[in-house]
Amino acid sequence: MMINDRLKEAIKEYKDELTVLRRKLHSEPEVSWEEYRTTDFVCEYLDQLGVSYRRTEPTGVIAEIKGGKPGKTVALRGDMDALSVEELNKDLPYASNEDGKMHACGHDAHTAMLMVAAKALNEIKDELPGNVRLLFQPAEEVAEGAKALVKQGAVEGVDNVFGIHIWSQMPTHKVSCTPGPSFAxxxxxxxxxxxxxxxxxxxxxxxxxxxxxxxxxxxxxxxxxxxxxxxxxxxxxxxxxxxxxxxxxxxxxxxxxxxxxxxxxxxxxxxxxxxxxxxxxxxxxxxxxxxxxxxxxxQAVINDEESTLLVQQVASEAFGEDVIYNEKPTMGGEDFSFYLDEVPGSFALVGSGNPDKDTEWAHHHGKFNIDEDALVTGAELYAQYAWAFLNK
CATH class of the missing domain: 3.30.70.360 (Alpha-Beta Plaits)
Known part of the structure; x- marks a missing residue:
């Protein structure tokens, strides 16, 4: 079986686990620079996988999957922090159990997707021509976490960096990644x-x-x-x-x-x-x-053209050409920009908006939620991009 197919099958197999991880993270939100339990949770998961890592200060994790063959290093980033927003979806079985705190932007999904992508990539590590660095980043919502991780060596020796944001304004499963400005x-x-x-x-x-x-x-x-x-x-x-x-x-x-x-x-x-x-x-x-x-x-998030075209190629091959969506640049901010100041890379949006599941609420709203079917798309896109870049 081809490596791409093995990654796809692994992510599908872990779909239920992916949902469980995301729901646990959603129910236990921690705001910027307070992600201690989340950091512990990620570390425990990496321990189970046997993936080496180091904690960053005061929160966050930098992990690395060492490939069995020499090559480049690609970094995958998932942010972890929640917001000071009151959860209005009180009827959800996984609603926030912290008053005034909520994952109202999708970072719980990003963390869970990166954890499962790490699991799938770790299973094919002997075939990897290079290394995959995993950046579980704190404090995106206050625009400080990426800069802090860069100072702590997050992109030292990295050739390319890739990030994903769940996007409720796009239909579920759609992927948008265009060259040039993405976030302001x-x-x-x-x-x-x-x-x-x-x-x-x-x-x-x-x-x-x-x-x-x-x-x-x-x-x-x-x-x-x-x-x-x-x-x-x-x-x-x-x-x-x-x-x-x-x-x-x-x-x-x-x-x-x-x-x-x-x-x-x-x-x-x-x-x-x-x-x-x-x-x-x-x-x-x-x-x-x-x-x-x-x-x-x-800074403004400016997607590198070569990296962006690779994302589009990977998404088309993994999910079909009709998955590609052209979302306009947003005036929202994203501290992923600080990684792009150091190395080339790109930032993709993965749609999670589904009117039938009431998941089209704006990010940072108290009723924000995601269509969990999008989790598989995001996790596989992380893994397939890493494999594709290292084989370029």
Missing amino acids: SADLFKVTFKGRGGHGAIPQDCIDTAIVASSFVMNVQSVVSRTIDPQQGAVLTVGKMVVGTRFNVIAENAVIEGTVRCFDPATRDHIETQLTHYAESVAAVYGAAANVEYTRGT
Whole structure:
């Protein structure tokens, strides 16, 4: 039997186990940098397989399947952290047992898929012309985990890296992986305005930061609409504004927080510069002061063309040509970008949306769930990609 067929049959055989693993992870969610039980669970599984690994600090696992023949090294990444979201699917037998915590993005599926892919690959390790590194990554949701694993040697000696994200906006089993931008860079900003407070009945003696902040919020959108090329996708969102302390006191301080998303590095630089310029200019008009804190989060995920074409080839051969789906780039952020800063690779989406199973809810929603039939697709795609890359 061909190796590809052996991998396919193994993943099918482990379908029930794959579901059990995912459900256990789903019922025991841990948020970023708190994935201690999840790390232990992965390590215990790898121990059973006889796969060598090391724990990363403070959570996470880097494992390696040593091939029986010399060759390259390919890394497969699955993230593990949950979100501070209340599970609304209370009737599920595997619903979260942690109040205010939930796997609302599919990372439980990613971890389970990578565990079972490791099991299948480990069974053919003597045939592997190279090595498969397994990255069980913490803290993706705070955009810190990938960077931390890179610092701890995750991609040292790695020739290529591949990741998967379950995607509820795509039909179950479909696979999307296109060259170029996939996920946007995701930055945070915080603008603090300082004015002069006072009695609400005596505005002439004050500098009202409620007015300053409101003017900024209303005008800052023109950074995107009037200062960048309309063909360069970008979004600037103000998500939080805290102004004032009491109904009859003119606000002395105002704090605004938001996010910037785009795909192009030059556009990113421009928006950061313009946002500061707008804040300082609006403050100057009213005689206030402005302080801008701009924090760069994830880079844009830019899929390497050669790796992406290999994903498409692997998916077509494993599941048929009609499995390929062309999902548009998303303004969502993904810290997988930090691996791509170091080595070539690609990031694929595997559909899990099924209206009959009520699994089309948006990621990060309290009713988010996945069609578990997609688990087999994801696990096999991990394994088949590793085999294909090492045999290139």
